[in-house]
Amino acid sequence: MNDKLCQLESKLSAIDSDAIQQKVLTAIQSRVDVHFSKLLNASERTEKTLNRTATLVTSFNTNNTNFQNSIIDRCQVLFENVTTDVNDLLTRGRNLTSKIENNLIILKDDVDLRMQRLESSTNESVVKSLAYLETMTSELNSSLVYNIEFVLVKLFMPQRCEKNTPILHHPIKTPIPMSFKSEILGVDIQILCDTETDGGGWIIIQRRSTGDVDFYRDWDTYKRGFGNLDTDFWLGNENIHIITSSGEYELRVELRYQGQSKFAVYDRFSLAGESDNYRITLGKYSGTAGDSLTRHNGDQFSTYDRENDRHSSLNCAKKFTGAWWYHNGCHHSNLNGKWKADNYKGPNWATFTNNNPVSFSEMKIRRVKK
Numbered sequence: 001m002n003d004k005l006c007q008l009e010s011k012l013s014a015i016d017s018d019a020i021q022q023k024v025l026t027a028i029q030s031r032v033d034v035h036f037s038k039l040l041n042a043s044e045r046t047e048k049t050l051n052r053t054a055t056l057v058t059s060f061n062t063n064n065t066n067f068q069n070s071i072i073d074r075c076q077v078l079f080e081n082v083t084t085d086v087n088d089l090l091t092r093g094r095n096l097t098s099k100i101e102n103n104l105i106i107l108k109d110d111v112d113l114r115m116q117r118l119e120s121s122t123n124e125s126v127v128k129s130l131a132y133l134e135t136m137t138s139e140l141n142s143s144l145v146y147n148i149e150f151v152l153v154k155l156f157m158p159q160r161c162e163k164n165t166p167i168l169h170h171p172i173k174t175p176i177p178m179s180f181k182s183e184i185l186g187v188d189i190q191i192l193c194d195t196e197t198d199g200g201g202w203i204i205i206q207r208r209s210t211g212d213v214d215f216y217r218d219w220d221t222y223k224r225g226f227g228n229l230d231t232d233f234w235l236g237n238e239n240i241h242i243i244t245s246s247g248e249y250e251l252r253v254e255l256r257y258q259g260q261s262k263f264a265v266y267d268r269f270s271l272a273g274e275s276d277n278y279r280i281t282l283g284k285y286s287g288t289a290g291d292s293l294t295r296h297n298g299d300q301f302s303t304y305d306r307e308n309d310r311h312s313s314l315n316c317a318k319k320f321t322g323a324w325w326y327h328n329g330c331h332h333s334n335l336n337g338k339w340k341a342d343n344y345k346g347p348n349w350a351t352f353t354n355n356n357p358v359s360f361s362e363m364k365i366r367r368v369k370k
Helices: 001-014 018-154 219-224 237-244
Strands: 176-180 189-194 202-208 249-257 260-271 280-282 286-287 360-369
Touching: 219 237, 219 360, 237 360, 260 360
Parallel strands: none
Antiparallel strands: 176 189, 189 202, 202 360, 249 260, 249 360, 260 280, 260 286
């Protein structure tokens, strides 16, 4: 056994150690080269992969940056567009709001105007209705009062204007308008009868109380008469002539001056007809005002267009702005003179007012005998 081992060792020793080593090294080198080549290839592949990866990363980063920038740009554009749209909507909203406000103001003004017109129209209608009702009420009241007065006149008043005619007490103040139609032929006018003064029965032929009626009239107007029985009037020379021709009459003149009231009575009074220019005839005077008419007794009536005075060079009616029974010295009384005029041109009564005008005059006649 030992011999065999020795032989083996001899054989092994005989083998060239360099060759073996070379072979081993070659084999190892070959394998190393293979592995290195593989590693190199793997490294190259890895490097390529890394390069590709880096390229991809770079490309991704670039694309990502571009994408981000694109997104940002698009978002910014979109934001700007949205902002513009929002601002436009806000502007439109403000404009619409302004238009709505303006339309509301116009509508309010129109409604206010319509309400004012409606209110005005309503008020006007109400006022007109009230005025109409007041007018109707007034007319009804006037008609009622007139009818009551008419009935009372028929019940309480005499049918003729005569002295000492019994009169029952009644609420109507005198004088009372009465109509003469059948008692005195030719006198078919409304006259005024004083039923109170000195036993009543006075037919009023002249009144001056307000100055509303102009007494500076022509001959024909004084012949017919003029004025209003409620205020100032002249009964008419022809009517006075017809009345005083129907019997004997007396004249009473009522006067007021500076707060004092006085009167003058003439126990006879008459007027002639137009053919004698309505000549005046007077009886005896009595009273408190003084006698300023007897001086005119027997004189004819004159107006500015019909001069019948006895003055040699003067038209008394024109000079003293009246119509009267003027004489050769013109007048001592002038009760138809210009209202409120002085210097004898107004309605004066010399023995009471001197040359100044009275503030009231009333001439009335009463029958004393049939």
